[in-house]
Amino acid sequence: MAIRDLLRGAVPDEELESVGEETAIRHGESFECVRLLDADNWLSTPAVVNEQFFVKIISGQNTLVHGLLTTGRNIGVFASGSEGFFQRFGTPYAMAEHELESTRKMRELGVNVPEPLEAFEHEGYGVVVLEYLPDFETLDELDFSAVESYAPDLFYALSRMHDAELVHGDLRAENVLIAGGELYFIDATKVNADGINDARAYDIACALAALEPIIGAGTTVGVATEYYDSDVLASAEGFLDFVNIRPDHDFDTLAIKGEIHKQAD
Structure with a gap:
């Protein structure tokens, strides 16, 4: 198992399906399917719902790993002669909410990003929902x-x-x-x-x-x-x-x- 997968952790199948169902319902769709995506991502579990919605599922473990990485990055910034500027998150939902807001701001500037749809909390997970780009x-x-x-x-x-x-x-x-x-x-x-x-x-x-x-x-x-x-x-x-x-x-x-x-x- 890659260290990335070990640190990121896994979302149990029943919880993955629950997130998929909740995502579909929130967007007025009948739930059809959810599948995991293979992505180089340490801080969430990426998946696609109904082949239409890209979701990033953020767990408490992801939040903890983000905090550890943030500390390491700030130490590196200090070593470069600057004040540390990376910030950590307190909860999985806060991570999801920040990504949604950052994506919205980039889109407002005319920077291409997947369309930001929403962030929500579900059974302890933070979930951010974006447009799914199927071919990239x-x-x-x-x-x-x-x-x-x-x-x-x-x-x-x-x-x-x-x-x-x-x-x-x-x-x-x-x-x-x-x-x-x-x-x-x-x-x-x-x-x-x-x-x-x-x-x-x-x-x-x-x-x-x-x-x-x-x-x-x-x-x-x-x-x-x-x-x-x-x-x-x-x-x-x-x-x-x-x-x-x-x-x-x-x-x-x-x-x-x-x-x-x-x-x-």
Whole structure:
């Protein structure tokens, strides 16, 4: 069993079906089916109801794991010379409610996200319900030319969020989807508003880390400079070492730093 699956835990079949039935009822539908989705997600159990609704089922264990990960991330941020800005949640429902609200805010800005439908509490679980995108690929499943073509969309969407003082907080290739020729963001996390500037820089560092292994440092940083000035990229550089030690990123830190310095000269 993968450590991700062990930490995430499992939702018993009868409870999964109960969540599926409740979701269908709340949306005026007859319950037909619910099935689990295989996704690289540590903090919820993803499923689809009636092949129409994407649900993320958040348990108390997920909330605990999120708290532990948040502590680790804040330690990493401290080591990068900044105040910790990641925030934890008290309950599974609070996690679901935050994701719904963040998704709504991104959608209002014109950033592509699955349509946010609702969040509710059911038998101790927090449940967030989103539009189901049945046919998508994650960014790291695409080839060089496709990723190169979508890189400007990624930085444009990120800059729109940042201009509105909204951050993603967990940007990685698995959280960027391509569906119907459009780029979508998913799985935003919670950050402290007081640390918004550092959180933006962290977002940019994560975007650089997600793109560099596919399209190279030069192209990645070149696209980033179309949306962020050299001072902002220099701030992002300060988070690259921390991002590089996370298990969900694997990139050439020195190559990105070198390209950032070239652009600044």
